[in-house]
Amino acid sequence: MRPxxxxxxxxxxxxxxxxxxxxxAAPGYAQAEAYVDKDxxxxxxxxxxxxxxxxxxxxxxxxxxxxxxxxxxxxxVTLDEVRVYTGDGTSRDAFKANSRVRKFTLTSVEASRSVTxxxxxxxxxxxxxxxxxxxxxxxxxxxxxPGTKQDAPVCLTDVILYSGGKPLNAPSLATRFKYDAKAAPxxxxxxxxxxxxxxxxxxxxxxxxxxxxxxxxxxxxxxTVVTGTYTVAGSRVTLDIPKKGRVPVTFERSAAGExxxxxxxxxxxxxxxxxWGSDFRSHP
Numbered sequence: 001m002r003p004x005x006x007x008x009x010x011x012x013x014x015x016x017x018x019x020x021x022x023x024x025a026a027p028g029y030a031q032a033e034a035y036v037d038k039d040x041x042x043x044x045x046x047x048x049x050x051x052x053x054x055x056x057x058x059x060x061x062x063x064x065x066x067x068x069x070x071x072x073x074x075x076x077v078t079l080d081e082v083r084v085y086t087g088d089g090t091s092r093d094a095f096k097a098n099s100r101v102r103k104f105t106l107t108s109v110e111a112s113r114s115v116t117x118x119x120x121x122x123x124x125x126x127x128x129x130x131x132x133x134x135x136x137x138x139x140x141x142x143x144x145x146p147g148t149k150q151d152a153p154v155c156l157t158d159v160i161l162y163s164g165g166k167p168l169n170a171p172s173l174a175t176r177f178k179y180d181a182k183a184a185p186x187x188x189x190x191x192x193x194x195x196x197x198x199x200x201x202x203x204x205x206x207x208x209x210x211x212x213x214x215x216x217x218x219x220x221x222x223x224t225v226v227t228g229t230y231t232v233a234g235s236r237v238t239l240d241i242p243k244k245g246r247v248p249v250t251f252e253r254s255a256a257g258e259x260x261x262x263x264x265x266x267x268x269x270x271x272x273x274x275x276w277g278s279d280f281r282s283h284p
Contacts, residue, residue, distance in 0.1 A: 028205030031188035036060040043179035053171035055089040060155040068140040081162035089157035099154040103143040108134030190280035
């Protein structure tokens with residue numbers, strides 16, 4: 001999977017100090033293309049479950065398919081430790097029946113770190129060999145302990161991310177990561193520009209905020225960063241853009257075809273700066 005560029009500290013200076021002071025360091029979303037029961041009971045094994053710090057929820061992906069989750073922050077963070085509860089810890093039977101993650105990688109735009117745990121219930125602390133910096137990280141399952149159930153999915157109960165000895169997600173934030181059916185299709189980062197080489201990034205977070213950044217390939221730092229809030233009412237999505245007002249967003253989803261994945265797109269309507277463009281897609 002192509003690593004995604006993170007928003008650098010220097011670019012954050014383009015945002016007002018009051019916004020920076022108010023923005024928590026907690027993750028803003030956890031996004032996965034597929035997971036168990038996504039179409040029938042999407043809240044049951046949603047990727048947000050592994051950020052809530054509770055052993056009553058878990059994220060599970062189909063056992064035979066490559067499994068990864070993208071975790072996004074509203075601002076760059078430095079990760080130096082993770083605490084992992086592998087498997088489905090919701091019960092002893094579920095833990096044994098389903099596969100447990102033995103090893104996964106965390107990848108930012110600049111580097112990747114491997115995390116390996118033992119086959120046991122409860123949190124396991126794993127210091128990273130070197131800190132990992134970024135605003136978006138790809139967690140990809142590399143190895144697993146087999147479950148007793150045939151075709152068992154692979155599961156993670158919790159991944160608690162630490163920076164400087166402090167957790168960035170914890171049970172106290174559990175309500176923030178509760179599955180919201182209306183917002184779920186939006187959460188994550190959307191990409192604009194050339195296929196495979198996006199320059200425009202529009203991210204939606206669980207707290208009802210969004211961030212747009214223009215990151216030309218020939219520059220080290222984003223040239224534009226804008227933040228605001230969004231609302232979802234039925235099938236209607238609206239961005240509240242500073243100095244521009246409310247902008248409607250059209251959301252469209254296309255089914256998977258022969259040789260292609262399912263995809264989705266966003267179209268921003270109304271008058272916007274030319275550098276924004278208007279079309280965003282769900283893949284780089």
